[in-house]
Amino acid sequence: MSEIAVQPTVLDVGAEQLGKIYARALLGASEAEGSTDQVIDQLNQLCDQGLAGSQSLRLAFASPQIDADEKCRVLDRLLDDAHPTLVRFLKVMAKRHRLGYVVAVRDSVTALYDEMTGRLLAEVRTAVPLTDSLRSEVTDQLGQRFGKQVRLHEVVDPALIGGMVVRVGDTVFDSSVASRLDKIGRAASAGFAHHLIANSTRFTSAT
Structure with a gap:
């Protein structure tokens, strides 16, 4: 070439x-x-x-x-x-x-x-690497919410201590606040991603 x-x-x-x-x-x-x-x-x-x-x-x-x-x-x-x-x-x-x-x-x-392929980029920031099952759940729930194929950009940030921060465009779904840290362990195995997206209005919206 x-x-x-x-x-x-x-x-x-x-x-x-x-x-x-x-x-x-x-x-x-x-x-x-x-x-x-x-x-x-x-x-x-x-x-x-x-x-x-x-x-x-x-x-x-x-x-x-x-x-x-x-x-x-x-x-x-x-x-x-x-x-x-x-x-x-x-x-x-x-x-x-x-x-x-x-x-x-x-x-x-x-x-x-x-943009060419109609995919949606979502940044997922976690304290430890995502498991395959949680990755799949986050992708599926975001895809259902936004009606697009989702591509995850995964970032491991030990400073989070626990939890997950999902950014889609200018919107941040934040589950790392201190009041939720004690629920993280149970949430991951009990449909955490679904809970995160379904209750998005409770989380922070950033511009």
Whole structure:
């Protein structure tokens, strides 16, 4: 496949706008070969595991002191099992000195793809990783409430101590308040997600 075409920009636009420009290019390339789901999954892993867990890697991606060729070699070592389309795309970003914006690109890619496929993104923040059964229940209940296929973005936040926070757009369903902590253990096995969504008006709405 030829190099992914990204229109050059004269000015250094904001991260969100630049993310959308590159996101459209990546979606166009991956859709043409039917690899979008795989590419997005691997891009999420790079951002949520690789970059989130390594400050040195984040600094290397963004550093103007590290030349593009060296960044491309880092990508080859880091993504030796990744889809070739994703690797080529990231090398284009490196050569255009835009690799520091990769998280903004990921955010735009997932948002655009959700819009294209009619999926709803829900962030689920818990003190410990979700079990398969609770994940399924949260997905089903949100899908029934909003009438859309739901994609969960799971975040483990030990600071919650217990409970769960579900964010859909600007609305937050918050079950982590202190008055509910003593009910968390029983709630998970007794249809916690159903209780959470069914009683959403009792929880916090954030804008």
